[in-house]
Amino acid sequence: NFMLTQPHSVSESPGKTVTISCTGSSGSIASHYVQWYQQRPGSAPTAVIFEDNQRPSGVPDRFSGSIDSSSNSASLTISGLKNEDEADYYCQSYDSSNHVVFGGGTKLTVL
Amino acid sequence: QVQLVESGGGLVKPGGSLRLSCAASGFTFNDYYMSWIRQAPGKGLEWVSYISPTSYTNYADSLKGRFTISRDNAKNSLYLQINSLRAEDTAVYYCARDGYNTNYFEYWGQGTLVTVSS
Numbered sequence: 134n135f136m137l138t139q140p141h142s143v144s145e146s147p148g149k150t151v152t153i154s155c156t157g158s159s160g161s162i163a164s165h166y167v168q169w170y171q172q173r174p175g176s177a178p179t180a181v182i183f184e185d186n187q188r189p190s191g192v193p194d195r196f197s198g199s200i201d202s203s204s205n206s207a208s209l210t211i212s213g214l215k216n217e218d219e220a221d222y223y224c225q226s227y228d229s230s231n232h233v234v235f236g237g238g239t240k241l242t243v244l
Numbered sequence: 245q246v247q248l249v250e251s252g253g254g255l256v257k258p259g260g261s262l263r264l265s266c267a268a269s270g271f272t273f274n275d276y277y278m279s280w281i282r283q284a285p286g287k288g289l290e291w292v293s294y295i296s297p298t299s300y301t302n303y304a305d306s307l308k309g310r311f312t313i314s315r316d317n318a319k320n321s322l323y324l325q326i327n328s329l330r331a332e333d334t335a336v337y338y339c340a341r342d343g344y345n346t347n348y349f350e351y352w353g354q355g356t357l358v359t360v361s362s
Contacts, residue, residue, distance in 0.1 A: 134305075168348040170289070177338055177355060178289065183348035223289050225348070231302060233279070233291035 135159055135228035137236035144242040147214050153239045155224030156206040163200055165227040167207040172221045172238075181222075182209060211241075219243045246270040246351045248339050253356030260329050260360075266322040266339030266353055274317035277342040279349065280324045282335040292324065292337070329360045 136158040145151040155167065167185050170178035180189050182198035185207065197210045207226075211218055224236040252264040266278070279294040293303045293313040301313050312325040322339050336355040343350035 166347065170349070172289075177352040178349070179352070180348055180350060183343065183346060183350075189343075189350065221288075225289075227347070232304060233281075233294065235281075235289045235291060238288040 135234055137224050137226060137234055139222075139224060139236040139239045141237070142240040142242065144244055145214055146244045147216060149214050150210060150212040151214060151241065152211075153209045153222050153224075153241070154206050155208070155236050156204065157226070160229065161202065162205045162207055162226065163202050164229075167198065167200065168225045169196075169198055169207075169209045170223045170225065171218075172223065174220075178223065214243050216243050246341065248341060248351055248353035250337065250339050250353045250356035253337065253358045255359045255361065256329050257362050258330060258360055261325070261327045262329060262358060264324040264326070264337055264339075264356055264358070266324075268320045268322065268339075268341070271341070273315075273320040276344075277347070278315060278322045279340045279342070280311075280313060280322075281338045281340055281349070281352075282333075283338070283355075284332070284335040287335075290335075295322070326358070329358075331360050334358060334360050 138156045169182040171181045172178040181192050181196045185200050186198040195212045199208050221238045223238045247269045249267045274297050280292040282290050295301050295313045310327050314323045336357050338355045339353045340349035341351040
């Protein structure tokens with residue numbers, strides 16, 4: 134079964150840049166688009182990146198996404214960190230049966 | 245504006261059944277794929293199922309058989325029937341809508357909590 138693996142947690146200081154990785158277990162992560170969702174405590178998730186590197190309307194350009202085929206991984210990079218970025222982040226893609234697959238989530242702490 | 249409002253959650257005994265509903269508004273419902281995603285307390289997101297505008301369905305392998313997704317385009321509503329409920333089905337259940345011509349969850353409801361306990 135195709136799985137997406139994320140670090141359990143990351144932390145960084147305000148104003149700095151942080152990158153969250155999402156590694157595919159098999160096949161090519163480039164075979165299907167990768168999305169990223171932000172979830173603050175007590176709230177529903179919201180998309181911050183879709184189709185690998187596209188930002189939904191209203192998401193600041195501090196958020197960016199990329200794919201690295203050599204490591205079979207996707208990355209979410211947040212620059213100029215703000216306290217309000219503290220949240221859980223989930224990557225999401227599809228497997229070969231077009232089943233939706235979520236990563237386990239990464240807790241971002243802004244120190 | 246797009247609104248998705250889930251209902252139907254609650255406390256149910258193991259082995260029981262439940263039908264969740266999601267009322268959609270603010271967009272042309274029968275143009276979009278719709279999905280159910282759940283989140284157990286303190287855990288990550290787990291996709292349950294999606295349904296196309298013409299009712300093609302797909303389910304997570306681990307959940308296939310007890311869960312049935314359906315939609316009523318005339319009522320702008322999405323449904324999830326859950327049978328033979330187990331303690332591990334305890335979760336917040338979200339409905340979500342795909343983006344236009346894209347396959348990501350652009351809009352989410354606020355979720356409905358299902359608790360399975362005797």
